[in-house]
Amino acid sequence: MHALLIGATGATGKDLLDLLLKDDSYHKVDIFVRRNLDIQHEKLKIHIINFDIPEQWKHLVKGDVLFSCLGTTLKAAGGKEAQWIVDYDYQYQFAKFARQNNVNNYVLVSSGFSSPNSPFYYTRMKGQLEEAVKALGFSKLTIFNPPVLIRKNSDRTAEVAGLKAIQFFNRIGIFRSQNPLPTEILAQAMINSAKTKEYGIFTLKGKAIWKCAETN
Template sequence: MKALIIGATGATGEELLQMILKDDTYKQVDIFVRREVNIEHEKLKVHIIDFDKSDEWKALVNGDVLFSCLGTTLEAAGSKEAQWKIDYGYQYEFAKIAQDNNVNNYVLISSSNASSNSLLFYTKMKGKLEEAVKALSFTKLIIFNPPILIREGSERKMEVIGIKVIKFFNKLGLFHSQKPMETKLLAKAMIKAVKVLYNGQHSIVGQNILKFT
């Protein structure tokens, strides 16, 4: 099989890439990134692209499964418009191109409580993206809705605070469904889910993700 990854330089994407490179199921891995990466492997092919210029790279989007790990924060993006462009626009366009190029399997990392009806910007954006990719015609579509993720060396201040708060409540026996999850567990689940789930659309929420690790 041939895997395609966007967001391979992020916390989960990095874990996913390393695991797939060691997985004999995959004979080739293509990653699409915006800048040079410091990794080499006989199975790896790196495409440095401008996501705004899809005509230059859309013919390269060919394979068996697309893993979408792309995402940013409002702080890093600088505005809601910029974050929407990355988290929704780039991911949807890449998924649409993959569908058009007969990539049959698509795995998307969404978020907890994603809903197009949400009053919160982030979860509404993720919900809108879920609805959009569900309208595409992938043979197998797998959407992961993980709890807050534990990213090694994370500089996301609100995320770090959130993890501490939830862990505190977990110790009191509360909010177990929202127990923070390590990115390596999510990455492992993404790989296994492609192998074991039947064709169709699947949403894997919260601690149910651990069933695939």
């Protein structure tokens, strides 16, 4: 299989890239990044692109499956408008070009509690992206709605605090469905989901993600 990946520099993306390069099912892995990475592998092709100039790279979005782990925080982006560009515009345009280039399998990392009608900006944005990519007509679309993620060496203050709070509630029997998820488990589930033969639109949450990660 030929894998395409955006968001390879994030926590989930790094784990996913590592697993893809080790997986014999994938003979080629193309990643699309803003700057070069200090990594070499016989299966890996690094495309350094300007996301804002799709005319320069849209013809390269060709393969068997597109994995999307792209995303940023409101603080890192500097505002809602800038975050929308990364979390919605870039991901949607990549999905659109992939579909135009006959990529039929798309695996998207969204967020927990996503909904196009959410009263909260972030989860509403994610929900609207989900609805938009559903309309593109992929033969197989798998959307992951993970709970709080356990990222290695995370420096996101709010995320770390939220993780500690969820873990506390888990210990006293509350919010078990939102058991924090290590990014490497999410990455493995993404790879496994892409290999299944079923077609259609699938949404995986909570325990379903753990179960998918265990599937061989």
